[in-house]
Amino acid sequence: MTDPWRxxxxxxxxxxxxxxxxxxxxxFVLLGVLMWVASxxxxxxxxxxxxxxxxPPEVVAPIGNLLEAYDLARPATLRLEAxxxxxxxxxxxxxxxxxxxxxxxxxxxxxxxxVDASGSAAPxxxxxVGIDAERREFALELVGFDAYMDLAVLQADVDxxxxxxxxxxxxxxxxxxxxxxxxxxGDFLEARAGRVTRLGVRAGRADFxxxxxxxxxxxxxxxxxxxxxxERGEAVGVVSYISFNPSGMSSDTYVPPFLMGLPLPREFxxxxxxxxxxxxxxxxxxxxxARDVPVxxxxxxxxxxxxxxxxxxxxxxxxxPIVQAVTPGGPGERAGLQSYAERPxxxxxxxxxxxxxxxxxxxxxxGRPTPTFASLLAExxxxxxxxxxxxxxxxxxxxFRLPLELGARRSVFAGAP
Numbered sequence: 001m002t003d004p005w006r007x008x009x010x011x012x013x014x015x016x017x018x019x020x021x022x023x024x025x026x027x028f029v030l031l032g033v034l035m036w037v038a039s040x041x042x043x044x045x046x047x048x049x050x051x052x053x054x055x056p057p058e059v060v061a062p063i064g065n066l067l068e069a070y071d072l073a074r075p076a077t078l079r080l081e082a083x084x085x086x087x088x089x090x091x092x093x094x095x096x097x098x099x100x101x102x103x104x105x106x107x108x109x110x111x112x113x114x115v116d117a118s119g120s121a122a123p124x125x126x127x128x129v130g131i132d133a134e135r136r137e138f139a140l141e142l143v144g145f146d147a148y149m150d151l152a153v154l155q156a157d158v159d160x161x162x163x164x165x166x167x168x169x170x171x172x173x174x175x176x177x178x179x180x181x182x183x184x185x186g187d188f189l190e191a192r193a194g195r196v197t198r199l200g201v202r203a204g205r206a207d208f209x210x211x212x213x214x215x216x217x218x219x220x221x222x223x224x225x226x227x228x229x230x231e232r233g234e235a236v237g238v239v240s241y242i243s244f245n246p247s248g249m250s251s252d253t254y255v256p257p258f259l260m261g262l263p264l265p266r267e268f269x270x271x272x273x274x275x276x277x278x279x280x281x282x283x284x285x286x287x288x289x290a291r292d293v294p295v296x297x298x299x300x301x302x303x304x305x306x307x308x309x310x311x312x313x314x315x316x317x318x319x320x321p322i323v324q325a326v327t328p329g330g331p332g333e334r335a336g337l338q339s340y341a342e343r344p345x346x347x348x349x350x351x352x353x354x355x356x357x358x359x360x361x362x363x364x365x366x367g368r369p370t371p372t373f374a375s376l377l378a379e380x381x382x383x384x385x386x387x388x389x390x391x392x393x394x395x396x397x398x399x400f401r402l403p404l405e406l407g408a409r410r411s412v413f414a415g416a417p
Contacts, residue, residue: 078130085127098226106158110225168234182223237272294406297330316394320363321373335404364392
């Protein structure tokens, strides 16, 4: 996987690529590859340092009332496919995710990253199709979204009333049995049973939504956007991301794992965006809200945090994320940021004797140091789209300040390679 990880793209990465000895140090999103599992065209690298494969636990099948709830909810759940929208694209599947009808008129809830193709490396324009349990297909159109909260509403092209999953009136209590429905592991709208462990979880990172529901369900690529359903057959959440460091997440609502019969410490948890009948978030997105996140407009990749103490390169005195590739026409380009470049160093006879690396390193924003990409992302996410900020940029021995107006991710990266 060689595509650059875009500055906003922690929300497009797969949670499970982290070497076991280091895995507790990181929390990763299900976002992105949970949608794009079918195709390397749309996959983007993860912000972890190790790329070995870690695995979620084995799936637990529902029983009793939870099995009945799954049987009732499955007809209202959809496999979401991204396909080429060109006349010659046919049924070519670029990615797979999950969604569900939450009203009889064909309104669909899913995770926003499932239907966010901004800046993807897809070989063609993308269209989205929903496939129900009877293998009927529905064209889907985006109605509204909240990029930070990772929630989107789509409208399916339906002929009449469709089965739907009602939203719950209130949040589930810790210990509540729930079943998630998804399309991971090559399955089709299958069940993953588990329990709620915490509410209002705060990931402590700018690229994860706060206030999520923590679950024990063994979710994996393909489940993103799927419903989390109680024994009453009501949806309480929309699958968003997973973590191999659940103890690193904070929450005001907590039940000790041993009281639930869970191992301590736990090494895996799944997270869902909470939904309910009185949810202001759901109402806003269903009403057409387009809540994007601010971006500078450049690509970054793991390992591109410059550390002057490492001795690997001399890119200046201060640490910070390296600008790998500036997005054409974006705020960064307009402000004067330059892309990373490597130039050969030749001797007097034209033989290559080394490599000269030239890079812009963003060392601060509005005077606040940004020694890593994660710290820069946190600072940017605390700003507003259209807000003018001041970047402190290190370019070799020179350090200068650039005023920059933050753009909206969906427009800045639309069509970017």
